[in-house]
Amino acid sequence: MAKHSLDKDKIKILLLEGVHQSAVDVFERAGYTNIEYHKASLAEDELHAAVKDAHFIGIRSRTQLTEEVLSQADKLVGIGCFCIGTNQVNLSAAEKLGIPVFNAPFSNTRSVAELVLGEIIMLLRGIPQRNALAHRGGWLKSASGSYEARGKTLGVIGYGHIGTQLGILAETLGMRVIFFDIEDKLPLGNAQQVHSLQQVLSLADVVSLHVPETPQTKEMIGFEELACMRKGSILINASRGTVVDIDALAASLKEEHLAGAAIDVFPVEPKSNDDEFLSPLRGLDNVLLTPHVGGSTAEAQENIGVEVAGKLAKYSDNGSTMTAVNFPEVSLAQHSGTSRLLHIHHNRPGILIQINSAFAEKGINIAAQYLQTTSEIGYVVMEVDSDQAEDALVELQAIEGTIRTRLLH
Ligand SMILES: NC(=O)C1=CN([C@@H]2O[C@H](COP(=O)(O)OP(=O)(O)OC[C@H]3O[C@@H](n4cnc5c(N)ncnc54)[C@H](O)[C@@H]3O)[C@@H](O)[C@H]2O)C=CC1
């Protein structure tokens, strides 16, 4: 009978955007050697071609895995976002295709918090404009517009993994921390939750954004919100470029309502380091412009590589989907002495009964069975005797509502 489970060297892993070597090491240690590695993102047509025969794909924030791209990836089994944000992937399209998406929710958070802390100090001192002027031969030795961070108010919008760490670091400088979040959050240190965005904006000397990209956060800082901010205050955005109306920000800076800004993420970012960066903020000396490097440190990238590659290898070896962002989560130990079957199906009543009756009719003994569902899909993992595994797979493939099946020996 045909063997349905793929040998590891046939499993193609496509890694884009220069994910850290640590990811390659993890895959190789787990026995996966068919790795296609790209230092940068791929152009759209190259991406379409490369995903066609990939079983796993690893990306960072730049590569857009749209429904169209995913629909061409016939063999795709799992996606790894080697970063925090997963907004670049059409998560529900991936879910409906039975493809779990994994990310690294913590590994680069400290790096972002540290960068923002440095920017707060630089901007409060008016350093960006003094630095720019000095490069042009100017000399702006003056205390005017220069402040200590001590005693100033930091307003954090989005008090999650990054926002909380930033709050703690800022308190060590003597800043007062207030935050706005749609959820009730445990305030760390002496931070205080404020239940209105406008109130945070009107109270803070520095506002820093740490929300994910969602329909609700799209341009959550526009003309009106900027007008609410205190004259002479500072805006920092290292979250997503869609969160700030960039033209409104440019206007507010030019009118000298805001004293400065630090922006790491943009509504449109260059596709590669060779493309020109276009922005209405270019040329404004009091704005720190960084090329989406909030999480780009050696430490963060190495840890992310280990974390996400580990999750993908575990899913490939064991079927474990713990911490997947779009998929039923099943935690599974390594199996031995049996074969494991994975069955992903549309979440309809009666699928498990159909599977169990089909197996009973064929005399296939189920040694273990796990089921988890989301509103869209169900994920069943079964263990059967290895000599019955191929027959069991054929039975599973015939179940109505099946999205995909896999057999792990
Ligand atoms: N610049 C860079 O290189 C990096 C950027 N990021 C971005 O930072 C974002 C935040 O990261 P984490 O803190 O780890 O995420 P997180 O998920 O731990 O925290 C996000 C917080 O925002 C809150 N939130 C969601 N919608 C909101 C809304 N409409 N208004 C107010 N609060 C809202 C959530 O309740 C949560 O507390 C990521 O989603 C990612 O887009 C993350 C890492 C690196």
Ligand SMILES: O=C(O)C(=O)COP(=O)(O)O
């Ligand atoms: O972790 C995130 O969400 C980031 O924005 C970092 O993205 P990057 O991996 O640097 O392209």
